[in-house]
Structures are given as structure tokens and as C-alpha cells.
Amino acid sequence: MILRGGRILDPQRRVDRIGDVVIRDGHIHAIAWEPEGVSPSGEARVIDVSGKWVVPAWVDMHVHLREPGEEYKETIATGTAAAVAGGFGAVACMPNTHPVNDCAAVTEFILRRAQELGSCRVYPVAAISKGLKGQELSEFGELREAGAVAVSDDGRPVMNAALMRRALEYSRAFDLVVISHAEDEALSRGGHMHEGLVSTRLGLQGIPAAAEAAMIARDVLLAELTGGRLHIAHVSTEASVWILREAKRRGIAVSCETAPHYFTLTDECVEGFDTVFKVNPPLRTRRDVEAVKEGLADGTIDVIATDHAPHSVLEKDTEFPDAANGVIGLESALPLVLSLIREGVGDPLDILAKVTCNPSRILGIPMGSLQPGFPAHVTVIDPDADVVIDPELFLSKARNCPFRGWSVKGRVVMTLVDGQVRYPFDEEA
Amino acid sequence: MAFSRKDLLGMRDLEVHEIETILDTAESLKEINTRSIKKVPTLRGKTVVHLFYEPSTRTRTSFDIAAKRLSADTYSIATTTSSMVKGETFLDTIKNLEAMRPDVFIIRHSASGTPHRVAQRTPASVINAGDGMHEHPSQALLDMLTIREHKGRLEGLTVLIVGDIAHSRVARSNIWGLTKMGARVVLCGPPTLLPPYVEQLPVTVSLQLAPVLPSADVIMVLRLQRERQGQGLLPSLREYAAYYGIDRKKLAHAKPDVLIMHPGPINRGVEISPDVADGPHSVILDQVTNGVAVRMALLYLLVQRDEPTG
Numbered sequence: 232m233i234l235r236g237g238r239i240l241d242p243q244r245r246v247d248r249i250g251d252v253v254i255r256d257g258h259i260h261a262i263a264w265e266p267e268g269v270s271p272s273g274e275a276r277v278i279d280v281s282g283k284w285v286v287p288a289w290v291d292m293h294v295h296l297r298e299p300g301e302e303y304k305e306t307i308a309t310g311t312a313a314a315v316a317g318g319f320g321a322v323a324c325m326p327n328t329h330p331v332n333d334c335a336a337v338t339e340f341i342l343r344r345a346q347e348l349g350s351c352r353v354y355p356v357a358a359i360s361k362g363l364k365g366q367e368l369s370e371f372g373e374l375r376e377a378g379a380v381a382v383s384d385d386g387r388p389v390m391n392a393a394l395m396r397r398a399l400e401y402s403r404a405f406d407l408v409v410i411s412h413a414e415d416e417a418l419s420r421g422g423h424m425h426e427g428l429v430s431t432r433l434g435l436q437g438i439p440a441a442a443e444a445a446m447i448a449r450d451v452l453l454a455e456l457t458g459g460r461l462h463i464a465h466v467s468t469e470a471s472v473w474i475l476r477e478a479k480r481r482g483i484a485v486s487c488e489t490a491p492h493y494f495t496l497t498d499e500c501v502e503g504f505d506t507v508f509k510v511n512p513p514l515r516t517r518r519d520v521e522a523v524k525e526g527l528a529d530g531t532i533d534v535i536a537t538d539h540a541p542h543s544v545l546e547k548d549t550e551f552p553d554a555a556n557g558v559i560g561l562e563s564a565l566p567l568v569l570s571l572i573r574e575g576v577g578d579p580l581d582i583l584a585k586v587t588c589n590p591s592r593i594l595g596i597p598m599g600s601l602q603p604g605f606p607a608h609v610t611v612i613d614p615d616a617d618v619v620i621d622p623e624l625f626l627s628k629a630r631n632c633p634f635r636g637w638s639v640k641g642r643v644v645m646t647l648v649d650g651q652v653r654y655p656f657d658e659e660a
Numbered sequence: 661m662a663f664s665r666k667d668l669l670g671m672r673d674l675e676v677h678e679i680e681t682i683l684d685t686a687e688s689l690k691e692i693n694t695r696s697i698k699k700v701p702t703l704r705g706k707t708v709v710h711l712f713y714e715p716s717t718r719t720r721t722s723f724d725i726a727a728k729r730l731s732a733d734t735y736s737i738a739t740t741t742s743s744m745v746k747g748e749t750f751l752d753t754i755k756n757l758e759a760m761r762p763d764v765f766i767i768r769h770s771a772s773g774t775p776h777r778v779a780q781r782t783p784a785s786v787i788n789a790g791d792g793m794h795e796h797p798s799q800a801l802l803d804m805l806t807i808r809e810h811k812g813r814l815e816g817l818t819v820l821i822v823g824d825i826a827h828s829r830v831a832r833s834n835i836w837g838l839t840k841m842g843a844r845v846v847l848c849g850p851p852t853l854l855p856p857y858v859e860q861l862p863v864t865v866s867l868q869l870a871p872v873l874p875s876a877d878v879i880m881v882l883r884l885q886r887e888r889q890g891q892g893l894l895p896s897l898r899e900y901a902a903y904y905g906i907d908r909k910k911l912a913h914a915k916p917d918v919l920i921m922h923p924g925p926i927n928r929g930v931e932i933s934p935d936v937a938d939g940p941h942s943v944i945l946d947q948v949t950n951g952v953a954v955r956m957a958l959l960y961l962l963v964q965r966d967e968p969t970g
């Protein structure tokens with residue numbers, strides 16, 4: 232296959248040029264730059280992608296696929312179908328399934344299902360603590376061997392600082408990154424949205440920004456103490472950004488991610504009590520949104536992940552305090568990420584790095600590059616296409632998308648995984 | 661002035677002219693409550709359903725009397741979460757009741773925003789009878805009617821609200837309503853019982869009573885829930901009473917014609933001393949009387965909204 236005449240953007244090698252990508256036997260065979268290009272040999276299929284962007288397939292290092300246990304919300308099949316429709320060639324799935332992914336059997340189950348039914352690559356994240364109970368470490372070594380790429384108790388914080396310390400220490404033996412869902416439950420308990428002027432107006436108990444930032448400060452200090460690799464999930468507050476910026480300045484081994492809703496939406500969305508905007512961490516203020524964008528701009532924030540959290544109407548169509556936290560993100564992320572480029576938060580390579588090579592590097596997975604010889608995980612993007620986000624068309628089982636009806640720019644033209652066209656589905660492979 | 665709203669959900673979204681219409685209507689309906697036969701046929705054939713998902717005898721009774729005096733048929737569903745059908749949410753319950761085609765739902769719920777969520781999906785009118793810590797508009801309206809009766813106006817008055825502002829829907833509704841009508845609202849309470857970013861509301865905030873007591877035309881005393889101590893928000897009720905409780909000694913520094921109000925029920929000896937609650941400044945019983953009139957006005961205005969007048 233030849234992808235002809237596209238703008239090839241490979242953040243890992245800082246490449247941004249027009250050219251042809253030749254894919255053979257599931258790998259990037261060669262890249263030929265304009266004006267030479269390549270002449271199609273034999274029966275190679277040539278796809279004209281002029282005017283389009285050809286980038287490494289995106290990597291979402293924070294999704295909830297819900298399988299095993301909550302298949303009514305999402306499955307590995309539907310979640311990965313949503314992923315490739317959104318331009319992602321790989322996802323890392325969080326362990327808060329039923330049963331919890333805290334043992335090799337569950338990790339192997341997920342990988343087997345992904346192999347059989349998945350549209351993209353799936354990298355399991357295993358639990359830090361057995362049963363996500365925050366008491367005993369799960370068996371990192373066995374989990375690593377089974378295929379886990381990171382550990383996290385995501386959905387819940389590790390409240391016990393000593394356990395977090397041991398996790399960061401022990402993880403070093405198996406080179407696992409520890410992903411922290413940073414939330415001090417003593418400060419957040421009972422809260423349903425960001426604590427601020429809007430929560431005061433709405434009479435909803437708030438979650439202060441400090442509940443997140445205080446925990447990030449703790450974890451950063453523990454990373455410094457132990458030398459373990461720490462990654463902070465879903466950064467949403469201004470204070471979180473400055474703590475992480477300072478930690479990086481000190482040379483502490485910490486990376487972090489934010490999600491499109493944290494650089495796009497604010498707590499004002501909760502006016503009207505629509506539970507689709509209920510998410511944890513909660514949507515913050517305009518000032519936090521700006522700080523998150525600054526963190527993206529100066530490199531403090533390494534990664535954009537969606538925290539795709541599918542829920543059915545059962546969890547969402549209820550009283551606000553009873554509604555489940557979470558938004559889906561796989562099929563709306565791409566245009567929102569591209570909007571950062573349009574807004575000048577970063578140039579295309581810097582922003583694309585946060586969804587390609589950076590998460591790949593942090594997880595240590597073979598994704599996020601267009602280097603010849605590499606497996607052909609490629610996303611073709613039409614950056615200028617006008618799109619209205621319509622969750623009814625999503626391949627995810629869930630509809631809890633907070634961007635319903637938004638007019639945005641940017642569409643996935645094609646997602647290739649191992650050289651196979653995985654999206655659109657009606658394409659011949 | 662025509663009243664075109666389907667629902668009465670909060671004071672925050674009411675316009676000044678709407679508040680005036682409600683208060684004027686309530687004033688004119690008060691006369692009915694002084695008759696020997698306190699009933700008019702205005703809402704005959706209309707169905708009013710009370711859905712009280714939080715115990716409140718007072719508010720429910722007040723709404724019920726109001727509906728019956730207007731000849732509406734009323735049904736009351738009082739329940740707590742424990743008696744709910746397992747797995748059935750409040751919104752499921754609404755779907756079922758919907759089939760009975762009620763004209764008005766009167767909703768009290770511990771979850772902020774629930775009346776709003778119900779209102780979005782029913783053609784019936786919804787009256788918020790108190791949702792979580794959010795709003796309690798009929799209380800604010802009856803408070804405003806009571807102040808207007810005693811002071812002849814709302815504009816230019818200083819209303820001091822004392823106590824647990826953070827958890828109070830009464831305070832929130834009064835802040836919106838009173839400031840719209842041109843009153844100045846002063847909030848006073850311990851910092852742990854003030855809501856976050858309170859200073860960004862259109863109010864003045866004081867952490868001590870002494871500086872703000874002398875200028876108040878009205879003092880609204882809020883109920884202090886005893887569990888605030890257990891939640892770590894107060895060291896003791898005793899200390900609260902000493903610094904924020906309204907007693908005769910503190911009242912000596914207030915204006916001679918100050919009004920004392922309380923939304924009830926009262927914790928005598930905590931937020932207010934018995935002699936003040938029953939004293940000459942107290943208009944607490946007038947609030948109860950005006951509650952019926954205001955709720956009659958709300959029912960009347962909401963139900964009549966679509967029907968030809970004349």
C-alpha cells in the first residue's frame with residue numbers, strides 16, 4: 232500500500248514533510264519525500280492522501296474498556312472499534328474491571344479477547360493493589376510477564392502513602408510505570424463537582440482543587456524518595472500543573488497526562504445539572520483550563536489521554552449526586568486535540584507527540600513512530616473537515632459524551648494497525 | 661403581568677416582574693385565608709402531586725393547604741430512599757406518575773437539581789419545594805412577602821442572614837430574590853459554614869455579628885443542623901450559640917424595629933434563644949401564614965399560565 236502525497240508528521244523524529252508512505256507486510260517499508268516520491272510497483276494499492284495528515288496511529292494510555300464484568304457499558308470489541316474510529320491504534324485499559332485486573336489470568340484474558348475481537352492494540356494496566364483495596368501490592372512481576380505495561384489503582388487513589396511508596400519502589404524491579412489517580416479522598420469525599428463559585432450556586436458539594444494537587448505533591452515526593460517511575464493521570468488543576476512543573480525542574484522521574492475535557496470544558500457546564508458533565512476529577516474553572524493549556528504548551532504535560540469512561544443510562548440518568556462519574560472520549564478527542572494546534576498551544580509535532588510517541592515512551596510500547604522498519608500503525612487525518620459531534624453515531628456502546636452537538640474541525644480518514652485498515656470498516660483490507 | 665413559566669425551580673432565574681407578580685398575587689389571595697369558608701374553585705379538576713423525598717411536615721402541609729384551598733385534588737407521595745423500590749430511581753418514579761397526567765408536581769428532594777431534571781421531562785408544572793443545598797424558592801418568596809408586609813418595601817433594606825449559609829437552600833434563594841428586589845444582603849457565620857467563593861456572590865460577608873448587627877432591618881436566622889459538629893465544621897454547639905446565636909443581649913445592638921425571621925424548625929437555644937423567637941421582633945408565625953398564600957399564588961399562576969384569561 233502507498234499513502235501518496237500526504238503531510239507526514241512524525242513527532243518522534245521531528246519530521247514534517249510531504250511525501251509517500253510505502254507499507255509492505257504490515258510494516259513501514261519506506262518513506263519517499265516530495266518531489267521524488269515513489270512509483271507504484273506491481274499491484275500495490277495507492278491511496279491519494281494529499282491535503283491530509285499522515286501521522287503515527289494515536290495511543291490512548293487511559294481508557295476503561297469495562298470488560299470483564301461490565302459488558303453492558305462497553306466491551307473490548309466495541310471499545311477498540313471506537314478507538315480506531317477515533318484515530319487510535321492502541322489503548323491502555325485500566326484495571327477497575329470485575330474481576331479487577333490484579334492477576335495474570337485477567338491480564339491474559341484481556342489480551343486474548345483483544346487478539347480475537349479487538350480492532351486495535353490493547354495494553355493492559357494492572358492494579359497496584361490486590362482488588363484495588365489499597366492494602367497489599369498485586370504481583371507486579373507476574374503481571375508484567377503476562378503483558379501488563381503499567382500499574383494503577385485508577386478510579387481510586389492509593390490513600391496509604393506507605394503503600395504508594397512500596398509500589399514505586401517495587402515497580403522498579405520490573406520497569407513498570409506507576410500511574411496515580413491523584414485524589415485525597417478525605418478532601419474529596421461527598422463532592423460531586425469542582426468546589427468553586429458554581430458549586431456554591433448550585434448547592435452541590437464540591438471537590439476542592441487541592442484534593443488533586445495535594446496528592447500529586449505527595450506522589451512526586453515519593454517518586455523522588457524511591458526513584459520509581461510515576462505518571463499522574465488526568466491532571467485538571469492549576470496547582471497540579473505548577474507542582475508537576477517544579478517536580479520536573481528538580482529532575483524527578485514524573486510524567487503526566489490530561490484529557491480533552493480538562494482543556495475544553497469548565498465547571499459552568501454543570502449548570503442545568505446534566506449528569507453527562509459529572510466526571511472525576513471534576514471539570515474545573517476557566518483558570519484551570521488555561522493552566523492546563525500552559526502545561527501542554529511548555530511540556531509539563533506530556534500526554535493527552537481520554538479517560539474514556541463508558542456508562543449506560545442506568546448510571547447516568549439519575550439524580551446528580553447518584554450519577555456515576557465519567558465521560559467517553561475516544562471518538563471525540565481528535566478534533567479537540569487538533570484545536571490546540573489551531574489555538575497556538577503548540578505546533579503540530581509538539582501536540583501530536585502527546586498522543587503518539589510520548590505515551591508510547593512512558594508505557595514502553597512499540598507504538599508512536601513512522602520510522603521505516605516499524606510496524607505500520609498509521610492514522611490519516613483530514614485536519615480541516617467540518618464535523619458535528621454526534622454520539623448517536625459512535626461505535627462505543629456508551630453515549631455519555633459531553634461534546635454532543637459541537638461543531639469541530641478534524642476527522643479520521645483512516646486508521647491502520649499493523650498495516651491493516653481498521654477504520655473505516657467497510658474498506659477492503 | 662402575564663405569568664408564562666411552566667415551572668418554579670429557583671429564585672435565581674426569576675425576573676423582578678415575576679417576583680412582583682407572585683407577591684402581589686399572594687397578597688390578594690391572603691384574603692381567602694381569613695374567610696370562614698377558606699376555599700375557592702379556581703383549580704377544581706386539577707391534580708397536584710406532592711413528592712417529598714425528604715421529611716418535611718411543615719412545607720408539605722403548607723403546600724397541601726394551599727392546593728386544597730384552591731380546590732385542587734392532591735396526592736402525596738412521601739418516601740425516603742430506604743422505602744424506594746430497589747433499583748428504581750426518582751426519575752423512574754416520575755415516569756410512572758406521569759402516566760396519571762398530573763398538572764403540578766411539588767418536589768422536595770435531598771439531591772440538588774432533581775426538580776430541574778424532572779421539569780425537563782414532564783409537561784406538568786414542577787414546583788421546587790427545596791432541593792438539596794440549592795434552592796427553596798417558595799420559602800424565599802414567603803420571606804419576602806413577610807418583609808414587604810412589615811416594612812412596606814424590599815428595596816433599600818438590609819437583610820442579615822446568620823448561620824449555616826453553606827448548607828442552606830433558604831439562604832441561596834433569599835440571596836437571589838432579595839438582591840433582585842433591591843435589598844442589601846449581609847451574610848454572617850463561621851467560615852466553616854460559609855460556602856466557597858461566597859464573596860463572589862452579590863452579598864457582603866462578615867465573620868462576626870457585632871459589626872453587622874446594628875445596620876440590619878431584618879435578621880434571618882438559619883437552622884443549625886446538629887450534625888455539623890460531628891462533621892468537624894464546629895467545635896461545639898455551645899460555642900456556636902455564644903458567637904452566632906441570636907439572643908436578647910445581642911439584639912440590644914440591633915435597630916429597635918428589626919424583624920427576626922426563621923424558616924423553621926427552630927433549635928431553641930442554639931441559633932436563637934426562646935425569648936427572641938417568641939419576642940416582639942419575631943415575625944416567625946407570619947412567615948408560616950404567608951407560606952400558604954405564596955404557595956396558593958404559585959399554584960394559581962403556574963396552572964393558569966396557558967388558559968385564556970378574562
Ligand SMILES: [Zn+2]
Nearest residue numbers: 385386412464
Ligand atoms: Zn482516574
